[in-house]
Amino acid sequence: MSATAPRTSAPRTSAPAALPAGAPAHAPGRRAHLTALTLQVLLALFLGGASALPKLIGHSSAAESFDRIGFGDWFMYTVGALELAGAVALVIPVLAGVSALALIGLMAGALVTQVTVFDGQYALTPVLVALPLAVVARVRRHRNAELVALLRRRR
Secondary structure, eight states, rough: OOTTTOHHHHOOTTSSSOOOOOOOOTTOHHHHHHHHHHHHHHHHHHHHHIIIIHHTTTHHHHHHHHHHHHHOHHHHHHHHHHHHHHHHHHSGGHHHHHHHHHHHHHHHHHHHHHHSSSSTTTHHHHHHHHHHHHHHHHHHTHHHHHHHHHHHHHH
């Protein structure tokens, strides 16, 4: 084709696929979405059941650990409630990204506690929970603007 040849209106085959109505332009692909959704459900089940429940019912294993930390039962119930709230928020689409970030913060505190109070005995556990949370936070980051807009409308 020369520089002066008119352009034809033939359809381009490499054009991006149209996004569904209301979908942000930077939404994750289908594979990333399904991976994050799977991680969200698994993390919510783990954090809500295996992690939060023993703290909230005052199970002896959780109570002994928190006694060793030195903050008492109130701290155990607070951490359990934060884990349960984060687990629930992980499965609410608009809250998933923010919840994952908040839970990463909670896992950072757990890591510091494991290293300083328990001599690193189970220090790998919060790291292994934080890694998939980071994936969820990254994939769901496009929802943060939606959450901010929702909160601004409520004011």
